[in-house]
Amino acid sequence: MPQLGGGGGSGDDLGATDEMLAFKDEGEQEEKIPQGGFPERDLADLKSSLVNESEGAGSSGQAGSGPGQTEALRRAQNSQRLYQDKLPDALEEGLKAQDGSGVGMYKESVYSGYNLLVHYPANGVSAGAGAGAGAGAGSGTGAGAGTGAGAVSGAGQPLHAKPGQPSHGVPQITPLYEHFSSHQTHVSADINQKQGVHRPLQTTDISSFYSLSPGGVGQISHTMGWASPPLYPLPPSCGYRQHFSTAVSPGAPYPRFTHPSLMLGSGMHTTGIPHPAIVPHSGKQELQHYDRGLKPPSEAKQEKEAKKPTIKKPLNAFMLYMKEMRAKVIAECTLKESAAINQILGRRWHALSREEQAKYYELARKERQLHMQLYPGWSARDNYGKKKRRSREKHQESNTGEKLKGLEECLSTLQVTRENEVFLESLEEGLQGGKRNAFGTYKEKEKDAAPAQFLQMAVL
DNA sequence: GGACCTTTGAAGCAC
DNA sequence: GTGCTTCAAAGGTCC
Numbered sequence: 001m002p003q004l005g006g007g008g009g010s011g012d013d014l015g016a017t018d019e020m021l022a023f024k025d026e027g028e029q030e031e032k033i034p035q036g037g038f039p040e041r042d043l044a045d046l047k048s049s050l051v052n053e054s055e056g057a058g059s060s061g062q063a064g065s066g067p068g069q070t071e072a073l074r075r076a077q078n079s080q081r082l083y084q085d086k087l088p089d090a091l092e093e094g095l096k097a098q099d100g101s102g103v104g105m106y107k108e109s110v111y112s113g114y115n116l117l118v119h120y121p122a123n124g125v126s127a128g129a130g131a132g133a134g135a136g137a138g139s140g141t142g143a144g145a146g147t148g149a150g151a152v153s154g155a156g157q158p159l160h161a162k163p164g165q166p167s168h169g170v171p172q173i174t175p176l177y178e179h180f181s182s183h184q185t186h187v188s189a190d191i192n193q194k195q196g197v198h199r200p201l202q203t204t205d206i207s208s209f210y211s212l213s214p215g216g217v218g219q220i221s222h223t224m225g226w227a228s229p230p231l232y233p234l235p236p237s238c239g240y241r242q243h244f245s246t247a248v249s250p251g252a253p254y255p256r257f258t259h260p261s262l263m264l265g266s267g268m269h270t271t272g273i274p275h276p277a278i279v280p281h282s283g284k285q286e287l288q289h290y291d292r293g294l295k296p297p298s299e300a301k302q303e304k305e306a307k308k309p310t311i312k313k314p315l316n317a318f319m320l321y322m323k324e325m326r327a328k329v330i331a332e333c334t335l336k337e338s339a340a341i342n343q344i345l346g347r348r349w350h351a352l353s354r355e356e357q358a359k360y361y362e363l364a365r366k367e368r369q370l371h372m373q374l375y376p377g378w379s380a381r382d383n384y385g386k387k388k389r390r391s392r393e394k395h396q397e398s399n400t401g402e403k404l405k406g407l408e409e410c411l412s413t414l415q416v417t418r419e420n421e422v423f424l425e426s427l428e429e430g431l432q433g434g435k436r437n438a439f440g441t442y443k444e445k446e447k448d449a450a451p452a453q454f455l456q457m458a459v460l
Numbered sequence: 461g462g463a464c465c466t467t468t469g470a471a472g473c474a475c
Numbered sequence: 476g477t478g479c480t481t482c483a484a485a486g487g488t489c490c
Contacts, residue, residue: 312482312483312484313481313482313483314483315483315484316483318483319483319484322484322485323484323485326484326485335487336485336486336487337485337486337487337488338484338485338486338487339485339486339487339488340487341485341486342484342485380481380482380483381481383481383482383483384480384481384482385481386482387481387482
């Protein structure tokens, strides 16, 4: 169970219980298992093997009886190899890289976006969270330590950042941090080309957008992973877009926040805080503040109503993780296809330690809190139906069909034990019911199952 | 041009 | 309370 409080989260009493509960649920089972994390990972392997049709019957007989750690490791590695066999070469490369660096890579990679939590609007929401973490690089944690905008651009050296290291081309954690982590050396205009979304341009004077407490700005230390030098060389084919141009004018407007109903004249949210979650409904960049002078008021008014901006959902922990790590995976695997990358990221997410994950959960919680403050009346429901999706029946039919097919194959290779039966029964129920977390179903059914048995089973 | 794929988590909704 | 559905990001792929 993650100890979020260790990161200085005391004093923040909003939300987070849901995440912690989820953590606890899995942790209760997992903490009993040596080398925590393997069961989940192995389950992911199992699930992967169910989805992929190349289930290895060869691995099925490898379920020895020794539940020791080395055995568990061996099985996990077997499972990993099995998974690799099913992946395309490029994917395989990524997994090899994962094996090579493993979790350690992430332990070494300082995820310091956590520190930035202290930079949310000074309304008391996140004041406690950053205090424990923001000790690095001379940024300090004490109130009044900062020096305003100048501090933003100068003092915010990441803990792991090397002087002079360019920060462009590195993904930023989250829209909020894309703004909060404004950097003097690159004024970026991250344009979401798919939706025509303009990310907030980086500015040298963050204090002009946030009602930060005195010194709060100065506490900003660019300790996020994105600010660090890239771990891997970035060949032109790795998918990096050069959208963090340094040529963008710092004074450029924030086109993504231009809707009159939510924005102030300068592209602000009514709170005075620009937020990249606001997206023009059309999905295209809108320069309504220019149009206003060109079109009749009545027509402009109609357009206003028709093109209400879409406020995007705040990113969850995994999304934040993906956003940070995507570039690394792309660099490692020379992959561009997000579906494959996301598979890798999903596995790596499970391979993260509790502490590592806790950072992202905490970060996501802060995102939600700030989002709630910025858009009190917003509901996730507002965005329902804005994406056209194919019918659920079709989707479920195809997916479930393949998974059940894989399940049958898996069943034929499994040792017949009570635990296996219970687990597979749960898995089948989950698949048929459209549930994704069959493991959770299993735990509900067989809470007293021995972890080693489950481990053995999951690796099968 | 836009849906799909793929991942996990959060939230809404129906029962 | 439980389970299902939708959306969030991302970019190649396909229709």
